[in-house]
Structures are given as C-alpha cells and as structure tokens.
Amino acid sequence: MHKPAQTWSIAELATQYDVTLRTIRFYEDRGLLTPERRGTVRVYHPRDRVRLGLILRGKRLGFSLDEIATIVDMYDAEPGEEGQLVYLLDQITTRRADLEQRRQDIDETLQELADVEARCQADLKALRSRQRASS
Incomplete structure (x- = not known):
C-alpha cells in the first residue's frame, strides 16, 4: 500500500x-x-x-x-550535466577560499583580542597592587 x-x-x-x-x-x-x-x-x-x-x-x-x-x-536536474557540475565545482572552490580567508581573519582577530585582554589583566593587577600598597 x-x-x-x-x-x-x-x-x-x-x-x-x-x-x-x-x-x-x-x-x-x-x-x-x-x-x-x-x-x-x-x-x-x-x-x-x-x-x-x-x-x-x-x-x-x-x-x-x-x-x-x-x-x-x-x-x-539530472545528475552529471557537465556544465552544471563544472559551475558547482567552481562555486565550491570560490566559496571555500572565501571561508578559509574568513577563518584566518577570525583567528587573527581572536589572537589580537587575547593579547589585549592579557595586557588589560596585567595592567589591572598592577594598578590594584599599587593601590593596596599606597593605602
């Protein structure tokens, strides 16, 4: 049925x-x-x-x-039409390159943020330490 x-x-x-x-x-x-x-x-x-x-x-x-x-x-569409497959493969290659570049940009930005955060944490610790010493 x-x-x-x-x-x-x-x-x-x-x-x-x-x-x-x-x-x-x-x-x-x-x-x-x-x-x-x-x-x-x-x-x-x-x-x-x-x-x-x-x-x-x-x-x-x-x-x-x-x-x-x-x-x-x-x-x-029927699979195997050469023009479609070539177009799709080209789009995949282009999109993959774009995404890889974005990933690299994101990784670099995250590292830069981590560096700034570490400096801020160190500066804050030093500032608090000086404040405690002067009181």
Whole structure:
C-alpha cells in the first residue's frame, strides 16, 4: 500500500527552520520554492523542505540568492550535466577560499583580542597592587 508523502504548512516550515512566514513567501516569490496550492493554502512537499534547507544554508555561507537559485535548481536536474557540475565545482572552490580567508581573519582577530585582554589583566593587577600598597 502506498503511503502519501508528508506535507507541511507554511507555519510548520517556518517553525522548523526558525524563519518568518514572510521569508518563506519571499523565496516563493523568487521562484526558489513552489508549494502546491489547495485553494488559498500552501502545501509544502519534501522537495520544498529540502530546497528551503539548501537556501538557508546557502545564505549562511554567504551565497547570493542568484547563486543559491542556480545551485538549488541543480537539485532537481539530472545528475552529471557537465556544465552544471563544472559551475558547482567552481562555486565550491570560490566559496571555500572565501571561508578559509574568513577563518584566518577570525583567528587573527581572536589572537589580537587575547593579547589585549592579557595586557588589560596585567595592567589591572598592577594598578590594584599599587593601590593596596599606597593605602
């Protein structure tokens, strides 16, 4: 016996992904999500749920919506189309280099903060020590 695929309402997806209804409608307006319509009710299928997850991950990683659209559309395409795979590999290389640079910048900033914190702690200890000695 065939079990019907699970579906979600817009509110359920919004709750599950911790986004607003407006965010989901925006992605729908951009053509990134295409829920089924039952009258005025949007019904989201597993494909929409996966695509929303990919969109949000792409946003977190700094991809533009156009880049996300291209990549997410590959989710539906037949695998192995050379142009798509080359494009995706190029995007991965570019994004990886950007993220590695950001990681390096963050590591350097954290080290600089640790150095400033250590100096402040030492200055505070010396100041308190002098205050105790003079009282």
